[in-house]
Amino acid sequence: MKKTSSILNPQSSIPLKIGVFDSGLGGLTVVKAIVSLIRGAEIFYVADTKNAPYGEKTPEEILLFSLKITQFLIDIHHIDALVVACNTATSAAIKEIRKEYPDLIVIGTEPGIKPAFEQTETGKVGVLATPATLKGEKYQQLANTLSSQRKVTLYEQACPGLVEQIENGEIHTEKTKAMLEKWLAPMRASDVDTIVLGCTHYPLVSEVIEHVMQRRMNLIHTGDAIAKRLLSLSRENGHENRGKLSGILYTTDKISKSIVYNILGREIEIQEIKI
Numbered sequence: 001m002k003k004t005s006s007i008l009n010p011q012s013s014i015p016l017k018i019g020v021f022d023s024g025l026g027g028l029t030v031v032k033a034i035v036s037l038i039r040g041a042e043i044f045y046v047a048d049t050k051n052a053p054y055g056e057k058t059p060e061e062i063l064l065f066s067l068k069i070t071q072f073l074i075d076i077h078h079i080d081a082l083v084v085a086c087n088t089a090t091s092a093a094i095k096e097i098r099k100e101y102p103d104l105i106v107i108g109t110e111p112g113i114k115p116a117f118e119q120t121e122t123g124k125v126g127v128l129a130t131p132a133t134l135k136g137e138k139y140q141q142l143a144n145t146l147s148s149q150r151k152v153t154l155y156e157q158a159c160p161g162l163v164e165q166i167e168n169g170e171i172h173t174e175k176t177k178a179m180l181e182k183w184l185a186p187m188r189a190s191d192v193d194t195i196v197l198g199c200t201h202y203p204l205v206s207e208v209i210e211h212v213m214q215r216r217m218n219l220i221h222t223g224d225a226i227a228k229r230l231l232s233l234s235r236e237n238g239h240e241n242r243g244k245l246s247g248i249l250y251t252t253d254k255i256s257k258s259i260v261y262n263i264l265g266r267e268i269e270i271q272e273i274k275i
Contacts, residue, residue, distance in 0.1 A: 015246075016041040016239045018230070019073035020083040021066070023052040024167045025255060026201030027085025028263040030109065031247070033223035034083070035264070038231055040243030044077050048275075050252035053163040055130025055199070059092040062132070066093035068275050070101065080237070081105035081230060085200050087129060091136035105233050111139060111198035112220035117146045119218055120194040124153050126187040128209075129198030131158040139198075155192055157183045159199070166201045169256050177208060184212045194218040204263065 016038070020031055024047050031045055046069050048054075054062050066089050073079045082097065082104055084090045090108035098106050111133065116125045133139055134156055143154060165176045187195070195217055197203055203221045210217050231241065249260065249270045260268065 015243060016081065016234055017077055017079045018043045018081045018083065019046070019070070019077065019079035020044070020085050021046040021048065021069045021073070021089070022086040022200055023048050023054040023065075023089070024163060024201065025049075025259055025263065026163065026166065026199060026204065027083075027109075028249075028260065029200050029203045029221070030083060030085040030223045030226050032264055033227040034230060035245060035247075037224075037227040038234070039241050039245060040239070041245055042077070043245070043247035044073055044079065045247065045249045046073065046273075046275075047249065047251045047255060049167070049255055052167065052253075053130065054086060054088040054092075055132045055163065056160065057088075057132070059132070062089055062092035063096055065089070066097060067100065070097055070104075072273075072275050074101070074104070079104070081107070081234060083226060083230060084108045085226070087111060087198050087200070088132040088136075091133060091138055105230070105237070107226055107229055107233070109200060109222055109226060110142075111196045112222050112225070113139075113142055113146055113196055116194045116196045116218075116220045117150055117152050119220075120152060122191045122193045123151060124155065124187075124190055124192040124194075126155045126157065126184070126192045126195040127198055128157050128159050128162075128183065128195060128202055130163070131160060133198050134158055153190070155187045155190060157187075159183060159202075162205070163199065163201050166204050167256070167259075169259050171205055172208060176205065177212065180205065180208055180212045184209065188213050194220065197221040 087109050094108040247268050249268050250273045
């Protein structure tokens with residue numbers, strides 16, 4: 001039987017235990033949003049760098065990785081809430097995670113297409129995502145539904161290799177700029193004014209995207225929305241949102257500590273593990 005935990009009727013002195021995972025360090029952009037909003041919590045982040053990038057794996061592989069990580073976080077830290085800080089893993093695994101762990105608060109990550117449709121002024125919206133996210137059933141259904149409600153032209157672009165560039169710290173290199181130039185040139189020519197960052201890694205290249213687009217862009221990412229949803233659900237379960245914060249970053253392979261610091265703006269304990 002799967003071991004789960006619950007935060008029903010917690011004491012104020014007991015911190016909320018939050019598990020977060022992604023294929024790499026991109027999900028730390030979500031952690032940053034959580035840290036800015038939530039108090040009295042312990043955050044346990046798993047960067048599955050050994051199996052990155054998820055966007056180029058099969059749905060079956062991604063589901064297996066996701067379930068193993070979730071069970072690790074439950075077994076070791078008895079987490080109360082899980083944030084799947086990866087669009088690709090959300091698409092492939094969140095239904096099964098919720099089924100396997102019904103007592104766990106589970107929040108996924110999805111491309112912010114809806115706010116993009118609401119905020120665009122030109123009616124031209126770009127979507128940058130991994131191949132797996134763009135092929136996902138949930139994304140396709142949402143895009144079709146929104147397109148039937150408002151006349152907006154979607155410019156979808158898979159970005160193979162971009163996650164690896166970011167993980168390697170090659171954010172402002174000529175290679176990364178060339179990749180983005182190739183993908184964004186049609187959007188720039190078509191007067192796209194809003195771009196959905198459909199991967200938690202992509203906010204880290206926001207400046208480069210705006211440079212390539214040659215204008216200030218409305219860039220949609222979902223970290224703040226996830227943090228607000230987590231706070232709302234945890235309060236429903238008795239979390240008082242006061243007290244100290246602490247965290248551990250687990251990684252299944254080598255990572256760049258400088259990128260971790262650049263994202264979070266603070267030090268965090270880092271441990272390499274095998275799952």
